Amino acid sequence: MRPWNIHVRSSLGQFYMKKKISGPHFPEVIVRPVRSYREMGIFIDIPWSIYADDPMWVPPLRLERRLHFSRFNPFFKHGKWQAWIAYRDDQPVGRISAQIDQLHRERYGGHTGHFGLFECIDDKEVSAALFQMAEAWLGAEQTRHVTGPFNLSINQECGILVDGFDKPPVVMMPHSRRWYGRLLEEQGYQQAKDLLAYWIELDFKVPRLMDALIGKFADQVHLRTLRRDKFNEELEVLRDIFNDAWSENWGFVPFTQAEFAELGASLRLLVPDDCIQIAEVDGVPAAFMVALPNLNEIFAELNGHLFPFGWTRLVRIRSRGGVRTGRIPLMGVRRRFHNTPLGMALAFMVIDAPRELGRVMGVKAMELSWILEDNKPMRAILDSLGCREYKRYRIYQKML
Incomplete structure (x- = not known):
């Protein structure tokens, strides 16, 4: 050298x-x-x-x-x-x-x-x-x-794409050239963890296990949408569940109140209430899911310029739709329900909720991302729904 x-x-x-x-x-x-x-x-x-x-x-x-x-x-x-x-x-x-x-x-x-x-x-x-x-x-x-x-x-875009180059990225997910992984490895970087993106058509058939679990806990669990008149309080509910649910995951760093408030500002403008679902157990919030319209379908045509007319298209999405795909970027089930039948039922309930996005906004398919490669319980749930792994992102590491 x-x-x-x-x-x-x-x-x-x-x-x-x-x-x-x-x-x-x-x-x-x-x-x-x-x-x-x-x-x-x-x-x-x-x-x-x-x-x-x-x-x-x-x-x-x-x-x-x-x-x-x-x-x-x-x-x-x-x-x-x-x-x-x-x-x-x-x-x-x-x-x-x-x-x-x-x-x-x-x-x-x-x-x-x-x-x-x-x-x-x-x-x-x-x-x-x-x-x-x-x-x-x-x-x-x-x-x-x-x-x-x-x-x-780690709470923003992360990872190098290593598989799935034939499909465009969805909103708030990165894209990479095929040679990036090789360039990193040439500098002594090695795989630390892989992050997976799954794809599902929203006309999927509900599996029998999912139906049975939802039925078993139907009297105990109440699924509701975001209460917009208490938006700031609802954001804190979502942040609290997320930080608890993900606290033992690899690389976890908690969302601060300011970071989640910034995210909430975008959700408030672009996401219908039906696309934020909160599951309550005996009246206490226990799980949630946020679904986003895939704004990359719009961004692909703007070439980086929001003005003069790009902003009107984004606002129109919230009221009348206009995209065919979406993404679930945030989801969580409180830690005390992990590895329990009730926890699985909660996960099924909030994952099933994106089908509402199809009704509200005409979305036909959804990306669920990202999932840690070693999160076997969640991957098993996604497999049971007929989701397919279609992109893989890699986090690299190196000792100096």
């Missing part, structure tokens, strides 16, 4: 890297930190060139990305980050971020750190420059165990 120059400005937390290559046929790779509004625009726009020939990629909304990377993102109340862009011949050819999540460190130790937002041409030297930069920054933050990608946390 050729030598690298790495200059660290510890007081600013900024790095600069320049690849030293001799000879006229090897343009140098330069990695620069993102420091300005203009540079953030370049960082946001890099995927447009990386995926220019990939018909499955769905452009994000540039305005949403600006807000995501701004100080208004509640992640930055407990996390910090740095972003970089790789250039060759003054053209951006890749990007990466590194971040420290204090909530993750409180739970898993002060040596953890993450990378994310990785995009890169199929070039080992460019990816090496990006990862050595991110790792240098993380190392200066006393990181020894790196995991990722997280964009920016």
